[in-house]
Amino acid sequence: MLRLTLAALGLLAAQAVAQCTREDLIAATDSLLAAQTAGTPDTVAPLADTVVYLEAFKTADIKTGILSHPLNIDFNRSLHDTTQCATYTEIVVTDKAHPYVIGTQLRFADGKIANISSLVTDQGDWLFNATGTLYWASQEKWDPIPEDQRDSREVIQAAADAYANLFNDKSVQVPWGHPCARLEGGAYTGSGSADDRCDVGVPNGVNLSNRRYVIDETLGAVDVFIDFATVPDSHEFRVEKGKLRYVHTITVMGG
Structure with a gap:
């Protein structure tokens, strides 16, 4: 019975991998960007029959949320997680009429997007400055890492957790990179040196x-x-050879 159970689990794992290739996830984030540009949330694909939609970690109406507002995107970057079938997309809009910095996670179930969660920041949120965010984010190098130099998932997550744990325990050893730069709102701790x-x-x-x-x-x-x-937040990290290289934060202070 145990062997049958393990075999079944292995089959399910293989099916899960097949349901979210990197190419599939890239297509999904491309559709997210196209939908945000057009203001057409129903064109995010592939959508599950039932989709949980959140803004600031609270249930919202996808038909009237940020995706329903057409935005001219000045900068974007996406992460694609084929193990969890999930993505993250950072979006910067510098339109003077209403600038935004947005972070969105998509999560899949059975090959379709079942959860869309966005943090939408604008004037009044923590250190908000979309122009500054655009400038500094566009200066950074987030190129693909050569396969033989990539850190494992465990190492990448451990670096992020160490940073996050430091906020409540100053004895935590964080793998700081040298150099390392942090972008909060439009504020930057680096100068490119x-x-x-x-x-x-x-x-x-x-x-x-x-x-x-x-x-x-x-x-x-x-x-x-x-x-x-008590506030919704995103921390995004670039890890190189086990060390933190870049940190981006998005923090929603408003209601």
Whole structure:
């Protein structure tokens, strides 16, 4: 019986992998960007018959949410997690009429998008400055990492968790890279020099809980949706040779 169970689990795992290839996930994030540009949420594909839609970690109406607003996207980057069948997309809009910085996780079930969760930041949110975000994000290098130099999923997640754990426990050893730069809203801790640091201005006594990961070994990156104490937050990390290279944060302060 045990052998049959293990065989069945192996078959299910193989089916899960087949249902979300990297190409499939890239097509999904491409459709997300096209839908956001057009303001047509129903064109995100492939959608499940029932889709959970969240903004700021709260149930919202996809027909009236941010995806229903056509936006001119100035910058985007996506992570693709073929193990979990999930994606993360960072979107920057600098339109003077209404700038935004948006982070969206898509999660799949049975080969279709079953969960769309977005953090939508604009004026009044933590250090918000879409123009600054665009400038600094576009300067960074997030190229695919050569296959023989890629960190494992475990190493990438561990680096993110160490950073997040530091907020509540200053004894945690974080694998800081040298250089390392952190982008919060439009504020940047770096200048593009070899001396850039991420280990500055980290608060204490803050619990970062309820972590939801999207891990992309090809880019050496992970995005984590987090309850930052009481506010919705995204922390995205680029990890190179086990060390933190870049950190991006999106924090929703409004209602």
